[in-house]
C-alpha cells in the first residue's frame with residue numbers, strides 16, 4: 001500500500017498541463033465530438049471536454065490561459081483539443097503556427113451536402129421558427145443560384161479553407177478522418193488516427209457497439225455498459241427535395257474535386 005501511495009505521489013509530481021500536441025480543427029458537423037470521445041478512451045491521450053475556442057474567440061486571453069484549459073497529463077501522454085470552427089477562421093492557421101509549427105492537425109470531413117443539412121438541422125433545433133432550408137440555400141427563389149455566403153454552404157468548401165492552412169503547414173501534418181467511415185468503421189478510422197499521432201494501437205472494434213435505435217456506434221465501457229453520444233449528435237434531418245440536393249451536389253462537385261487533388265484522396269462524395 002505504501003508503495004502504491006509513493007507511486008501515486010510521484011506520478012502527481014509528473015502531472016502537467018501542456019499545450020496541445022494535436023488539434024481537431026474541423027469540420028463542424030463532421031463527427032468531431034465522436035472522434036474526440038473515441039480518442040479519449042486511449043490511455044495516452046488527455047483532452048478537455050468542452051470546445052476551447054482559443055484561436056478564434058479567446059485569443060486575447062493568451063497562451064498561458066490556453067494551457068490552463070488542458071487537463072493535467074503525464075509526460076508521455078498527448079494533449080488534444082477540438083474546436084471545429086478553427087478550420088474556417090481566417091487568422092487561425094497563423095495563430096496555431098505561432099504557437100507550434102510542429103503541431104499535428106486533424107480534420108474530420110463529411111460530404112458537404114449532408115454536412116450542410118446537418119448544420120441547418122442544428123440551427124433549426126435551436127430556433128424552430130427559422131425559414132426553410134430551401135429559402136436559405138438559394139440567393140433568391142427564381143435563379144436557384146446557391147447562396148455560398150450562407151455558413152452552412154461556405155463551411156463545406158473544404159478546398160478553400162485548406163488552402164489557408166497549407167500556407168503554414170505541410171500536408172503531412174494534417175490528417176483527414178473520413179466522417180462517413182467514422183460511423184461505419186470507427187475502429188478503422190481510429191487506428192489511422194493512432195498511427196498519425198504515434199500512439200500505441202489500442203482502440204479495437206470491440207470498443208464499439210452499434211446501437212440500432214440510434215443508428216450510430218457507441219462506446220462499450222467496462223463490463224456491459226454502453227455510452228452513446230447525446231441527443232444532439234445523430235439528429236434526424238428534415239427531408240430535402242431531390243432537386244435541391246442535386247443542385248447542391250453540382251455546386252460542391254468542383255470544390256470536392258479540388259479538395260481530392262489537394263489531399264491526394266478521393267472521399268467519394270457524389
Ligand code: A3P
Pocket residue numbers: 027028029030031032033034084117118119121182183216217218229232233234235236
Ligand atoms: P447529425 O446529428 O447531423 O447526424 P460534430 O460532433 O462535429 O458536431 O458532428 C455531429 C455529427 O457526428 C452527427 O451529425 C453525426 O452524423 C456524426 N457522428 C459520427 N459518429 C457518431 C456517433 N458515433 N454518434 C453520434 N453521431 C455521430
